[in-house]
Amino acid sequence: MSTTNSTIGDAESSSNSPWSIDAVRAGGMDALAQLLGDVGFLLEALAKDPGDLFETQGMARGGITHLMVSEQVIRGAQDALEARTVVALAEVTRRDRLAEARDEAAQEDAAVRSSTLLDKQADGRTRRDLSLITRCSPSAAGSSLASARRLVASMPNMLTAMAERNVSSRAAYAVAGSVSVLDGAQCQEVDAILGERLPSLDGAGVRRWRDEAAAAMMDLDAEGALLRHRRARKGRAVTIIPGEHGMADLHAHLPAIDARLLHKRLSLEAERRRAEGGDVGHGALMADALVDTVLGRDGAMEQVELDLGVIITDRALFRPDAGDPAHIEGYGPVPPEAVREQLRAAVAPRRAEPGAEHDGPDPYGEDGPATRATIRRLFTHPTTGELVAVESRGRAFPPALEKFLTWRDTSCRGPFCNAQSRQNDHIRPYAQGGPTSLDNGQDACLHCNQKENDALAVECVDDLENAGHRVAWTGHSGVTRVTAPTPLSRPPRPSPAGDQPPGPAGTAGPDESAPGNADPNALAQEPPAGIERGSAAADPEGARRRDRGTDP
Known part of the structure; x- marks a missing residue:
């Protein structure tokens, strides 16, 4: 260790460049451990006894903000280093366990246990060590180990984003956990897709990141998503978890x-x-x-x-292998197979007598409603996947526009907020001249709808590099985060043979049943001849234009 200290000291005295990086790399993990130990000791001492550091009398707000940003920089780097450290610990443990097995077998390879069993035993040791060091449960330690492996081995974009604090560690590990069913090559593809989406996910919470990962997985492995849904559906269950103070949690899967x-x-x-x-x-x-x-x-x-909105592209409706996810209002993306059966039941005519026109009983029972669902064609932007715009001159969002906001945003648009939306919000307040329009509207939870009280500014922004509806939230500290809606459809992936990809497709979803709620000119076109109203057929030309209508 004395050699390492002199190496770092010599490097420090010889150059003003980032010498410490090379010095720590040359010193190995011992040097890194000492560096973190020294910094950790200093920070721990300050945390216990800060002296007058946090005396707010005469303290400028900017100094506090600068400190918080610096703390986040350290935390992001520490999270990424911890992931690499955990993986290194697991690899060394596997190596040592293999060496033990060889010694036990007297160095005879034929007598050594299978590598699968040895790796499992080694991972058990790593899981236990990680649990004891980090004070978490063995189960949580095992999940962290698996996610760290995927981040280090197959997800460089997410690991870098976590180190740079563009993604929280919770979101990065949640994404790594979501792709656990994929192989290494598929993980790399999902990582590349999410890396391209980073600018649009600046203010995304953990739930939104999981949704983006799920959509990317369905896009890459549509058949696998179908099989996973069918397998997961068999696991539906109701369980009870004891709580505190005489309470309990009833969990339904x-x-x-x-x-x-x-x-x-x-x-x-x-x-x-x-x-x-x-x-x-x-x-x-x-x-x-x-x-x-x-x-x-x-x-x-x-x-x-x-009335529940289910949005699905025509490709996914008629071609299960297309890869486009379906979206459930207030939930997010799901495999198309998860809603296809319900959609078939919803659009089927009512069966007065079993066997009269169709085989089998009515899917909604003898007292099922006569009106099952209304299918409306919605058109998305060919590059962003967002719905077309509509406007209104009224203060309150009309029912048709409310539906559009709910379908476009899918959940609260507040930065890092994972709550379901409860209200339609004017981005620029109506009292300040903000119009009641799709561009000036967003879905928000009760808390985020109080943005005028807790945010310095919330405004729509134009980004030449990232098209779509983007909203910048700026806090009183000066930090700005940008949120964007979840894409409801994605450009078709080019075929390996180089065929021209099909044009952007429309989306279909149940519409409100109350008459007069929607402006037919703004929200939908009459179906072409030969296509019955209520069908999910899309207008190819309509998908290529961004219609704007005005609520009467």
Whole structure:
């Protein structure tokens, strides 16, 4: 270690260039450990006894912001270094376990246990060491080890983004966990796609990053996504997790569309109970409605028809191998197979008598609604995948425009917010002259809709390099993050033979059933002759233009 110290000291005295990088590299992990140890000791001492460092009397806000940015720089570099360190520990442990096995077998290769078993045993040791060092559970340590391996071996863009603090460690590890079903080459392809999307995901939260990874996976491996959905569907279950203070968590693992419908129904019932004088929180009212209904108590919910937006491209609807994901309002991307069965049931005519026109019973039962769903053609921008624009002169967003905002944004547009959207928000407040339009509108949760109180500025921005609807959120510290909606369709991938890719396709989704809610000129065109209303056929020319309509 004394040699390492003199090496670093000599390098420091000989040059003002980034000598410390070369010196630490030359000194190996011991040098890096000492460097981090020295810095860590200093930071720990300051954290315990900062003296007058944090005396705010006369302190400038800019100094605090600068300190926070510097802390994030250190944290990002530390997160990336930790991933590499964990992988190095696992590799050394595997090497040592193999050496032990050879010694046990008296150096006879034929008597050595299988490498698969030895690697599993070595990873168990690494998992335990990581659990003890980082004070996390063995299960969490195992997940971190697997994700770190993928980041280091197959996802250089995500690892670099984490080191540069363009992506939080939580988001990077969540993405690495999402692609666990892919091989190394496919992980690299997903990493390349996400690397290209980085500018548009500056303000994305963990949920949005998972959605982007899921969409990229479905694009690359459509057949695998179908098989994984079918396998996962068999695992639906209800479990209970003991909580604290006499409470418990009831967890239902359901198909996405059923879970979203259930959540929306409970949320609407909670709003109704609140309007009737309920004096507890929205979540508590949802829980009460669930218990009352399942246990058959007074106040159980009555059966109602729910409107839920499901957006799917014509390619995915008619060609399961196209790779385009479907999107469920308030949930995000899912494999097309996850909604195809429900869509088939929704567009099927009502069967008055089993076997009269179709085989089998009515999919909605004997009392199923006569109106199953309305299919409306939506057109997306050929490069950004966003929906076409509509405008209105009214203050309140009309129902048709509300639907557009919900379908375009899919969740709250606040930076790093993973909440579901609850309200339609004027980006530039209406009181300040902001129009009620698609460009000036966004979906927001209750907290992010208070942006006028906690943000310095929120405004739409134009980016020549990144097309689409982009909103810049600037805090009082001066830090700006940009959010963009989730693409609902993606450009078709060129075929290996070099054939011309098909033109951008439209998207189809259920529309509100109430008459008069939508402006037919703004939101949809009449279907061409020979195509029945309610079909999912898309207008190829309509997909190539960005229509703007005006709400009457």
